Amino acid sequence: MRIDFPQLMPEAPFTPAQLALEKSGLEFLRNGKFRKARDAFKSLNKTQPSRALPLLIEANLGLANEMIAKGQVSEANQVLAYLKNIAPASTNLTLTPALGKISGDAWSALVPLAAQRLGASTQPAGSIRAADEMILGAASPDHPGHPDAKAILTALEIGYGAAATEQTTPLLRSVPRASPFSHWVFFFKGMTALESGDPARAADCFRRVPENSLLHASIPAMLTLCGAPATPLPTPRTVRALCAWADHPTLAEPLLQAEPLWRNKKRSKALTLLTKTVPGLFCWGARSFQADLTRFLTTEFVVTHLDDTDYGESLLDYVSGSSRGVARAAVDQAFFAINFAEYSGCAHRHFTEALTKLDGISRVAQLSPAMQSRIFTNLAETYIADIKRHPNSECSGPNAKYALEHAIKHDPDNLRAWLMQCDLLSMGKDTSTYHRFLDDLTKRFPAQKEVLIRNGDCCVNRKTYTKALRNFESAAKLDSVDPRISCGILRARLGIAEEAYTKRKPSKANWELIDALASANLSCAEYSLWRLRVRRIVLEARQGTNEGTLVEFAAATLPLAPSEFLLETACRFGIVKFELRFKEETLEKMFPSRQGPECLADFLAVIDEVEAFEDSAHHANAGGVASRIYAAHQALLFRFVVERKDLITLLIKTFNSVSPNLALVSPVIQKWFARDPEDPLLRFLCATYRFPWVSSPPRVDPRELATHLRDSHDPDKHRLLVLLQKHSDRIAAGRYGRNLRERTPKLDLDYDPHANDDDNYDDDDDDDSFQDGFAAIDQAMGKMSPAKLLGLLGNIFGGAGLPGLGNLADPFPGHPPRSKPPQS
Amino acid sequence: MNPYLILDVPDSADDQAIRSAYLTQLRRHSPDTDPVGFGRVQTAYQNIKDIEARCRWWFFEHAESPESPIALLIEREQTRPHTARPWPELRSFLRHCTTLH
Numbered sequence: 001m002r003i004d005f006p007q008l009m010p011e012a013p014f015t016p017a018q019l020a021l022e023k024s025g026l027e028f029l030r031n032g033k034f035r036k037a038r039d040a041f042k043s044l045n046k047t048q049p050s051r052a053l054p055l056l057i058e059a060n061l062g063l064a065n066e067m068i069a070k071g072q073v074s075e076a077n078q079v080l081a082y083l084k085n086i087a088p089a090s091t092n093l094t095l096t097p098a099l100g101k102i103s104g105d106a107w108s109a110l111v112p113l114a115a116q117r118l119g120a121s122t123q124p125a126g127s128i129r130a131a132d133e134m135i136l137g138a139a140s141p142d143h144p145g146h147p148d149a150k151a152i153l154t155a156l157e158i159g160y161g162a163a164a165t166e167q168t169t170p171l172l173r174s175v176p177r178a179s180p181f182s183h184w185v186f187f188f189k190g191m192t193a194l195e196s197g198d199p200a201r202a203a204d205c206f207r208r209v210p211e212n213s214l215l216h217a218s219i220p221a222m223l224t225l226c227g228a229p230a231t232p233l234p235t236p237r238t239v240r241a242l243c244a245w246a247d248h249p250t251l252a253e254p255l256l257q258a259e260p261l262w263r264n265k266k267r268s269k270a271l272t273l274l275t276k277t278v279p280g281l282f283c284w285g286a287r288s289f290q291a292d293l294t295r296f297l298t299t300e301f302v303v304t305h306l307d308d309t310d311y312g313e314s315l316l317d318y319v320s321g322s323s324r325g326v327a328r329a330a331v332d333q334a335f336f337a338i339n340f341a342e343y344s345g346c347a348h349r350h351f352t353e354a355l356t357k358l359d360g361i362s363r364v365a366q367l368s369p370a371m372q373s374r375i376f377t378n379l380a381e382t383y384i385a386d387i388k389r390h391p392n393s394e395c396s397g398p399n400a401k402y403a404l405e406h407a408i409k410h411d412p413d414n415l416r417a418w419l420m421q422c423d424l425l426s427m428g429k430d431t432s433t434y435h436r437f438l439d440d441l442t443k444r445f446p447a448q449k450e451v452l453i454r455n456g457d458c459c460v461n462r463k464t465y466t467k468a469l470r471n472f473e474s475a476a477k478l479d480s481v482d483p484r485i486s487c488g489i490l491r492a493r494l495g496i497a498e499e500a501y502t503k504r505k506p507s508k509a510n511w512e513l514i515d516a517l518a519s520a521n522l523s524c525a526e527y528s529l530w531r532l533r534v535r536r537i538v539l540e541a542r543q544g545t546n547e548g549t550l551v552e553f554a555a556a557t558l559p560l561a562p563s564e565f566l567l568e569t570a571c572r573f574g575i576v577k578f579e580l581r582f583k584e585e586t587l588e589k590m591f592p593s594r595q596g597p598e599c600l601a602d603f604l605a606v607i608d609e610v611e612a613f614e615d616s617a618h619h620a621n622a623g624g625v626a627s628r629i630y631a632a633h634q635a636l637l638f639r640f641v642v643e644r645k646d647l648i649t650l651l652i653k654t655f656n657s658v659s660p661n662l663a664l665v666s667p668v669i670q671k672w673f674a675r676d677p678e679d680p681l682l683r684f685l686c687a688t689y690r691f692p693w694v695s696s697p698p699r700v701d702p703r704e705l706a707t708h709l710r711d712s713h714d715p716d717k718h719r720l721l722v723l724l725q726k727h728s729d730r731i732a733a734g735r736y737g738r739n740l741r742e743r744t745p746k747l748d749l750d751y752d753p754h755a756n757d758d759d760n761y762d763d764d765d766d767d768d769s770f771q772d773g774f775a776a777i778d779q780a781m782g783k784m785s786p787a788k789l790l791g792l793l794g795n796i797f798g799g800a801g802l803p804g805l806g807n808l809a810d811p812f813p814g815h816p817p818r819s820k821p822p823q824s
Numbered sequence: 825m826n827p828y829l830i831l832d833v834p835d836s837a838d839d840q841a842i843r844s845a846y847l848t849q850l851r852r853h854s855p856d857t858d859p860v861g862f863g864r865v866q867t868a869y870q871n872i873k874d875i876e877a878r879c880r881w882w883f884f885e886h887a888e889s890p891e892s893p894i895a896l897l898i899e900r901e902q903t904r905p906h907t908a909r910p911w912p913e914l915r916s917f918l919r920h921c922t923t924l925h
Contacts, residue, residue, distance in 0.1 A: 136915060136922075153911075156914070157911050159908050159910065191908075194906050195906045195907070196858070197852070197853055197861040197906075198858070199902075214918070214922050217922045217924060218917065218918055218921035224902075225901055227902055237924045237925060239894055242897055242901055244917055245901060246897065246900070246901055251897075255893050255894050258893055259893060259894045262892045262893060263892055274893065289897065291835065292896060293893060293896060296896045
């Protein structure tokens with residue numbers, strides 16, 4: 001700043017002391033030490049005002065700017081007041097604090113000064129600077145007095161997102177182009193375009209910010225963000241701005257220092273510098289620049305510069321020597337990810353590339369053999385999983401085998417690799433190789449539980465039970481609580497017992513079974529204690545070693561046994577001994593433990609078993625035995641079957657049974673009909689079963705049927721539908737003699753309650769609709785919605801009697817059929 | 825272009841997180857208003873949508889690695905979704921830029 005001071009009177013030249021003082025003052029002024037410069041020129045001004053006053057004013061202005069930059073507004077105003085006293089009127093006393101020296105709090109102090117300058121300034125450059133100070137220093141839009149500043153600040157406060165465009169556009173339009181704030185409009189539009197993903201437009205807007213604006217300091221960085229940098233290589237200032245934009249201002253200096261090293265292929269030194277200066281490096285998984293930088297450094301090693309052993313060694317020295325477990329895990333993760341590189345394909349190129357990378361990593365990283373083996377095992381695991389998903393895969397098997405061979409070669413003690421190879425062999429067809437491999441593996445790892453269990457299982461499947469038992473017992477010494485081992489021991493002992501029985505050694509067999517029972521574990525699902533007992537009895541009965549055991553067994557265990565085992569027992573006894581007496585005794589013990597309609601259903605199922613002896617000499621007694629059992633337990637059945645839903649469940653469950661057994665049930669059904677002779681579903685079921693006392697086509701209310709179907713469980717519904725289908729087939733075969741499936745039913749499956757209002761229920765002309773209905777069931781079963789199902793049933797039963805039963809006598813004399821289904 | 829940055833997800837993101845981020849970015853870059861961004865987001869998603877794609881991208885298609893750490897910084901900031909920064913944050917950035925040399 002030069003001040004033209006008028007020459008009033010001639011003055012004497014400076015003395016040497018004054019010259020020295022002036023020199024030191026100028027030195028202070030150059031170094032920005034305005035207070036000391038002011039003191040020096042103040043004393044000179046007393047004797048040499050024409051020469052010292054301009055320097056004094058300049059020192060005071062610098063001091064005032066410094067104060068403003070520090071936020072000391074009142075002190076700066078005092079200095080300005082002093083300057084107005086001493087300076088000529090034409091002197092420009094505008095305060096323009098130097099950029100880079102304005103502290104955060106001082107920005108707000110600039111606003112009133114900027115407003116004054118904005119009003120007084122006639123030069124555009126000064127106006128732009130004042131406008132920028134006003135915008136950047138304002139705490140709120142209401143603070144500055146300039147209307148354009150208020151509009152800009154309001155728009156900035158609203159935001160430059162797309163959602164705020166409607167609000168901000170009128171505000172920005174209110175700023176005229178000649179306004180010193182107009183470049184803020186361009187900046188605002190640039191930010192909006194950048195946010196909305198239009199970098200080209202954003203760059204155009206940013207380029208229109210004038211160079212003398214404070215905003216221009218950020219423009220190179222903004223242009224770089226838009227992909228349109230001003231220079232090919234970013235300047236340090238741009239890098240610092242970008243780091244500030246990325247919320248990592250402290251990373252700028254390390255990056256600037258590492259950049260030339262990296263570009264000059266001194267990656268090792270750059271890595272060392274970065275690891276020492278960038279905090280938080282080698283933290284994976286986070287969404288930060290440090291994480292990206294870590295990935296960049298590792299990727300550079302793994303993918304791009306695998307041959308740069310210096311760099312690789314530096315990287316892995318740092319990582320391996322790091323006490324941070326995360327870093328180690330990160331590299332491990334990277335290695336593991338390589339194992340997935342050939343996840344999907346059979347492309348051998350990828351496979352070889354992956355292996356090459358693994359070898360390179362292992363070599364450079366000097367990984368331990370165990371680590372290398374682990375990597376190859378992971379790779380093999382991927383291939384084995386691929387084989388399970390795609391059994392026809394041609395390359396996965398050889399690749400897995402190759403990887404496992406590598407894994408075992410690196411670490412022969414890698415049990416996981418051995419077991420995986422075992423899995424791989426078990427998938428093949430060469431069982432003898434698999435068996436030999438397992439035997440060798442057992443010799444190699446005699447104290448490994450998993451190996452012993454696998455060998456034991458394999459031996460059981462091969463029926464070499466003694467060897468299996470030996471393996472399982474060895475495994476039990478290592479782990480006494482593993483259920484697989486106890487289960488295996490049981491299987492092995494059972495096998496030995498069966499072999500002994502087969503070889504006519506019942507004593508040995510019994511002892512094996514007794515041992516098995518002693519070691520039986522109830523938690524073992526496959527061979528529970530009950531099943532063991534059943535097997536023991538069956539085996540003894542087969543060999544005739546203990547005739548009295550059966551009764552003893554029934555008395556002791558049947559009241560507590562699960563029903564499925566009771567049935568199994570009954571069937572096995574019958575099969576083995578061909579004596580129905582055992583069934584009878586079993587059932588006598590069985591029924592008290594059963595309840596509800598399932599009791600009768602089980603009974604009928606057992607009777608069916610009895611009838612399976614049709615070709616045996618005992619078949620003649622089957623009906624008599626069944627009748628005796630029924631007579632003995634009739635009261636029991638009647639006591640439990642008391643509700644309609646139980647009876648219907650019973651009927652639905654037993655529709656497959658043959659008529660003699662159903663005849664046993666008929667008293668129960670008749671008893672229920674005595675209560676409600678118009679029950680539509682029971683009438684339908686009875687008609688379907690062709691009970692001899694059914695004499696007329698029963699009428700079925702579709703809503704009743706529908707209600708039951710809606711309330712019943714799905715298996716029951718399915719059974720009923722199957723029943724209907726069977727019924728339709730029977731009708732088709734017996735009466736019409738044509739295949740219903742060849743017909744294409746064109747039924748409207750949506751139930752219309754008014755569709756059959758005009759039909760006569762006894763009219764046999766509706767047979768065709770029945771056929772259509774059953775055919776529709778046949779076709780639509782399994783994909784019909786409940787609503788359509790109900791509608792279909794309405795079509796079937798709502799308007800006509802059941803075909804095929806029309807000539808039977810009315811079983812319900814005195815109870816007229818229901819006239820019509822309800823309309824609503 | 826780093827798909828993780830384009831979708832704004834960390835390295836450790838699983839399939840579900842990546843899918844969610846993809847849908848978020850699609851809403852931001854619709855094919856009508858920003859076809860370039862839309863294509864970029866789609867490509868990014870295809871590159872890392874599941875473990876298979878991620879591994880393939882990571883080890884076999886990740887050829888366009890930045891050439892230097894600063895290039896990484898620039899690429900990261902260019903590809904990262906530019907969310908609308910509130911004015912106080914932007915003002916701090918602009919003030920900070922005036923202090924740079």
